[in-house]
Amino acid sequence: MPIDTPDLAGLILARLPAVTRRPLVLGIAGAQGSGKSTLAARIAKARSCPVLSLDDLYLDGTARQRLAETVHPLLRTRGVPGTHDVARGRAVIEALGDGPLALPRFDKARDEPGPDELVNPADLLVFEGWCLGARPQEEAALGTPVNALERDRDPDGIWRRYVDAQLAGPYRALFARIDMLVFLAAPGFEIVADWRVEQERNAGGPMTDDTVRGFVLHYQRITEDMLRSAPDWADITVRLDAQRRPIAIEERRAPEPG
Structure with a gap:
């Protein structure tokens, strides 16, 4: 690349800032x-x-299935805010400066968390x-679907409002770090x-081109908002x-x- x-x-x-x-x-x-x-x-x-990816913080399939059943079916698909273990992300970041630490890793082939990776304490x-x-959006923006996925599978806006609430709450605290x-x-x-x-x-990978193009629609709203803001x-x-x-x-x- x-x-x-x-x-x-x-x-x-x-350009790294000087922080203590x-x-x-x-x-x-x-x-x-x-x-x-x-x-x-x-x-x-x-x-x-070390490197930590937000993808490594994905919830396991059972937790995402629970969200799909109790909040919205689209939350079974990993990716959007609400499908990560944000609390663990914050905890491992804070602990990394103190001693050896097990960083989470996610196995995308299995769609489940993989074995943790032991890393040494680090300054960076x-x-x-x-x-x-990413920032939460205004209610007026959430009301209008941005693509066919939102129009057909989230007509009442429940999924996108849940995702937005996650950005306003737990993800805001993670990003603040x-x-x-x-x-x-x-x-x-x-x-x-x-x-x-x-x-x-x-x-x-196993996904066809058409499957990939459908998959990225889950990310369109936040991606476009980030490109603007x-x-x-x-x-x-x-x-x-x-x-x-x-x-x-x-x-x-x-x-x-x-």
């Missing part, structure tokens, strides 16, 4: 296929630090995930399905072209005094 460039990793590392708490948490957000994992691995190699943690930093957030900005949501199809093919609150926004090449790097400006 073109995003895998030492220059970008070095630029980000050079351990670990310093560097967040990397961006749509599926944007290159988060590749960039995270590059930074982790340069600093010999790279935390990557598609919706890191991030000391610096980098956002990899796709040129538009329309490219995300192509990137995710490519990712699935390269990995030899993240440059206002992400510390660094890296704008990508269709080949994932960085074409602009923007740092968030401090608000005007007064």
Whole structure:
């Protein structure tokens, strides 16, 4: 992937803030296929630090099935806010600076948590995930479906309002632990399905192209909102072209005094 460039990793590392708490948490957000994992691995190699993915915090199938039965059937599908063990994420981040720790790992092939990975205490943690930093939306925005998935499978808006409430509650506390957030900005949501199809093919995954294109619809609402708003609150926004090449790097400006 073109995003895998030492220059970008070095630029980000050079801008890490000076903080006293351990670990310093560097967040990397961006749509599926944007290159988060590749960039995270590059930074982790340069600093010999661990990586935690938001995906590693997925709830197990039983917990997601319970949500599907009690809240909305769409919550059986992993991915959106509400399908992660946020409390464990916060706990492992806080414990990482004190001693060896078992980091959670998720086995996507089984759609279940995998064996934990024992890591050494660290001063820096790279935390990557598609919706890191995402903000809840206004009620007026939630009322209108953004795609066929929301129109046909969530006509009353129960699923999207539950997801939004998770962003406003437990996920807000998790994201607040991030000391610096980098956002990899796709040129538009329309490219995300192509990137995710490519990712699935390269990995030899089980999903067909059509299945992947249906799957990414779960992420459209939040992804599009982040593309609009993240440059206002992400510390660094890296704008990508269709080949994932960085074409602009923007740092968030401090608000005007007064």
